[in-house]
Amino acid sequence: MADASEVDAYFETTLGIGDPLLDRARERARAGGLPDIAVSPLQGAFLALLVRLTGARRVLEVGTLGGYSGTVMARALPDDGALVTLEVDPHHAEVARAVFDEAGVAGKVDVVVGRAADTLPGLEGPFDLVFIDADKPSNPAYVRAAVDLSRAGTVIVVDNVVRGGAVADPGDTSPAVTGSREVTELIAAEPRLEATALQTVGAKGWDGFLLARVVG
Numbered sequence: 001m002a003d004a005s006e007v008d009a010y011f012e013t014t015l016g017i018g019d020p021l022l023d024r025a026r027e028r029a030r031a032g033g034l035p036d037i038a039v040s041p042l043q044g045a046f047l048a049l050l051v052r053l054t055g056a057r058r059v060l061e062v063g064t065l066g067g068y069s070g071t072v073m074a075r076a077l078p079d080d081g082a083l084v085t086l087e088v089d090p091h092h093a094e095v096a097r098a099v100f101d102e103a104g105v106a107g108k109v110d111v112v113v114g115r116a117a118d119t120l121p122g123l124e125g126p127f128d129l130v131f132i133d134a135d136k137p138s139n140p141a142y143v144r145a146a147v148d149l150s151r152a153g154t155v156i157v158v159d160n161v162v163r164g165g166a167v168a169d170p171g172d173t174s175p176a177v178t179g180s181r182e183v184t185e186l187i188a189a190e191p192r193l194e195a196t197a198l199q200t201v202g203a204k205g206w207d208g209f210l211l212a213r214v215v216g
């Protein structure tokens with residue numbers, strides 16, 4: 001029986017997901033000493049599809065890292081589309097800018113350096129799609145900010161809310177896991193959001209994401 005990573009490899013190969021440029025983006029991040037926690041190629045392709053399915057023109061990302069997910073989303077945007085991506089670590093931002101340059105999307109991307117809690121209030125909405133993928137304890141605050149920067153129909157994705165199942169283990173009170181629960185409860189209590197959560201397995205292990213839509 002194949003394992004989840006082999007299944008990822010099967011679908012990546014068979015669907016022709018990923019390309020040398022994205023491989024280079026991942027390699028640049030690794031060479032720059034960044035943690036290897038970018039979305040997987042298949043998850044990236046899902047984000048690209050979301051950009052296209054929603055017809056997004058303005059995308060907000062919280063958590064740039066080395067620009068892997070950002071490159072994938074920026075490439076899926078129309079020529080006059082824009083990605084605003086928030087990153088606290090100046091070195092991550094520098095690596096990401098080089099990656100955006102190399103991918104030919106730098107003209108569509110604005111990397112904003114600083115704590116997202118500090119930079120979000122200065123942004124102007126509405127965004128059509130928001131990908132939240134930074135410090136997990138802040139997820140409730142980021143979803144609140146995303147709703148404030150939304151319009152009816154805006155789609156919000158929150159990465160890494162399952163964390164190997166820990167979200168449903170009441171004994172786990174680590175801040176990242178508490179953040180997952182709090183953001184789920186916040187979404188449930190927010191009448192402007194309809195949402196689901198999807199678990200994922202694959203190259204990155206057992207995790208999952210929340211997918212929400214702003215109703216009005």
Ligand code: SAH
Nearest residue numbers: 038039063065068069087088115116134135
């Ligand atoms: N979205 C990326 C992965 C992001 S990893 C991809 O899939 O390619 C999480 C990133 O969030 C890291 O680069 C980390 O430095 C950044 N981050 C952590 N805390 C943050 C904060 N308070 N504000 C903004 N970015 C933050």
Ligand code: DHB
Nearest residue numbers: 037038039133134159160
């Ligand atoms: C971690 C963060 C991520 O955004 C991710 O996709 C996987 C792991 C982490 O902080 O461990």
Ligand code: MG
Nearest residue numbers: 037133159160
């Ligand atoms: Mg993530």
